[in-house]
Amino acid sequence: MQTRKLGNSELYLTTIGLGTWAMGGGDWKFGWGPQDDMASVKAIHAALDQGINWIDTAAIYGHGHSEEVVGRTIKGIRNEVIIATKCGRVWEGDSREIGKSLRADSIRREVEASLKRLAIEVIDLYQIHWPEPDEEIEEGWDTMAQLVKEGKVRYVGVSNFSLDQLKRAQAIHSITSLQPPYSMLRREIEEEIMAYCGSSQIGIIAYSPMQAGLLTGKFTKERATSLPDSDWRSRHPFFIEPQLSVNLQAIGQLKEIADNKGITLSQLSLAWVLRNKEVTAAIVGARSPGQIEETAKAGELSLTKAEIGAIEEILAWRINNL
Numbered sequence: 599m600q601t602r603k604l605g606n607s608e609l610y611l612t613t614i615g616l617g618t619w620a621m622g623g624g625d626w627k628f629g630w631g632p633q634d635d636m637a638s639v640k641a642i643h644a645a646l647d648q649g650i651n652w653i654d655t656a657a658i659y660g661h662g663h664s665e666e667v668v669g670r671t672i673k674g675i676r677n678e679v680i681i682a683t684k685c686g687r688v689w690e691g692d693s694r695e696i697g698k699s700l701r702a703d704s705i706r707r708e709v710e711a712s713l714k715r716l717a718i719e720v721i722d723l724y725q726i727h728w729p730e731p732d733e734e735i736e737e738g739w740d741t742m743a744q745l746v747k748e749g750k751v752r753y754v755g756v757s758n759f760s761l762d763q764l765k766r767a768q769a770i771h772s773i774t775s776l777q778p779p780y781s782m783l784r785r786e787i788e789e790e791i792m793a794y795c796g797s798s799q800i801g802i803i804a805y806s807p808m809q810a811g812l813l814t815g816k817f818t819k820e821r822a823t824s825l826p827d828s829d830w831r832s833r834h835p836f837f838i839e840p841q842l843s844v845n846l847q848a849i850g851q852l853k854e855i856a857d858n859k860g861i862t863l864s865q866l867s868l869a870w871v872l873r874n875k876e877v878t879a880a881i882v883g884a885r886s887p888g889q890i891e892e893t894a895k896a897g898e899l900s901l902t903k904a905e906i907g908a909i910e911e912i913l914a915w916r917i918n919n920l
Contacts, residue, residue, distance in 0.1 A: 599649040599897040602878045605774040605801030607753045609680055609722060613872050613897040615652045616645040616890060617805065617881040621667050622660020624828040627694050629660065631829040635667055637886050642671045644887035648894035652680035654777075654803070654881050656727055657712050658687035658696065665715040673717060682723035682803075683712050684757060686730070686738065698730040700738025709750055724751035725777060729763045736770060743771035757805070761790050764800070773800050775878070780804035781813060782852070782870055782913055783836065783845065792876045801878035807871040808864055808882070808893075812836060812845060815853045815863035819846065841920060848916040855908055861899065868896035870909060 601610040621638040624631040642653065653672070655664045665683060672679050685708040688697040699705075712721065724742060729735055742754040755775030756767060767773055776795055778787045784806070795802050808814055810831055822842055825832040835841050849863070856866040871880045884890035901909075 599894065601651070603801070604723075604753075604803075604878050605755075606772055606799045607723075607774045607801070609652075609753065609774075611680065611801075611803075611879045612649060612651045613879050614650055614868065614894050615654050615682075615803070615879050615881050616642065616650055617883040618642075618653060618655040618664045618668055619659050620883050620885050621655075622658075622664040624826070626658075626661050627696055628658075628830045629828055631826050633885060638667050639671050640887045641884040641890055642668065645884065645890045645894065646675075646679065648891060649897075650890070650894060651678070652682060652722075652879075654682045654805075655716075656684035656687070657708055657715075658684070658689070658727065661689050662711070662715050665712055669716040669718070676718055680722045681716060681718060682725065682755075683716065683721055684725040684727035685709065685712070686727040698728065700726065700729075700731065700734035700741075702737055702741040705738055705741045705745075709745055713750065720749060721751040723753050723755055723775065725755040725757050725775070726759075727757050729756070729759050732763070735763060735766055739767040739770050746771075755801075755803075761794055764791070764794065764798075768798060768800075773798070775801040775803050777803045777805050777881075779806045780871055780877070780880075781807045781809045782867060782909065783809045783812065783916075785913075792874065796876040802874075802876050804871050804877055804880045807880040808867050809836065810834070812849065813852075813863060813867040815849060815856070817846065817849075819843070844916055844919050847919075848912050851912045851915075852909065855905060855912075859905065861896075862892060864893050865896040865899055866901075866909075868893060869899040869901050870906070872896070872899075873901055873906065 599612045623633045745751045753774040757777035856863045882893045
């Protein structure tokens with residue numbers, strides 16, 4: 599699989615990376631429902647077998663459980679895998695409540711806990727998960743810069759930052775990467791952020807490129823309405839009416855383009871995200887080996903101008919009908 603250089607770093611990421619949000623399980627506020635750890639382990643091994651060279655996780659996924667699963671799985675092959683994780687979301691004990699902190703002492707506690715759960719000595723890419731509280735961004739980012747100097751992390755990035763927040767952080771210490779939501783259904787970063795990242799050597803790592811499963815083409819109204827309460831998608835506007843019907847109709851048209859090209863809708867969705875030179879890579883979540891084996895192939899695909907034009911027409915229709 600091809601690789602791209604991540605921002606100002608010396609990290610070369612495969613264009614597809616493995617996301618482990620769902621591997622945290624369903625027993626927390628933003629879980630994806632029940633998840634078997636053995637299936638998670640097999641999915642990680644399958645990703646590596648497909649040539650994927652990096653894994654994205656976060657302390658908050660399953661309240662540390664995702665990091666623990668990743669740590670156990672990469673034992674003995676640490677040097678073969680680039681590990682990215684995140685900080686800024688905190689919890690206490692078994693509480694389902696999630697706190698927000700970018701204070702120096704909180705980030706330092708988080709990095710030590712993540713290193714322990716992952717069973718590694720240094721984190722390759724450490725990211726602020728959310729820019730909240732906003733008034734703590736400067737303190738948090740300065741702390742991240744210190745962690746680089748201390749050798750606990752190699753590079754630091756941010757996630758979900760606005761353009762203004764990116765500029766505030768960049769004034770303190772160079773940002774290696776931004777991890778924003780980006781898919782055919784969420785294109786906000788195209789307005790200003792993408793250009794800024796391109797001119798500032800900030801690599802873009804797109805998360806939710808398949809819009810939490812919607813752009814796999816496997817969602818129906820029946821499936822959406824039967825999502826368990828433990829699945830955060832059951833409460834998201836994209837998965838409930840009135841947006842659901844419009845989304846599914848657009849997705850049906852997109853699937854025709856994928857069928858004509860001889861690929862899956864998941865692969866089309868990823869190729870569309872990766873068409874941008876500013877995008878270093880896309881994170882693909884997987885809960886089983888089969889899922890990542892399919893989507894990993896998208897890292898080698900490209901779209902024609904005609905295909906991109908046809909996709910744009912469908913996406914414009916969707917916006918006009920929401």
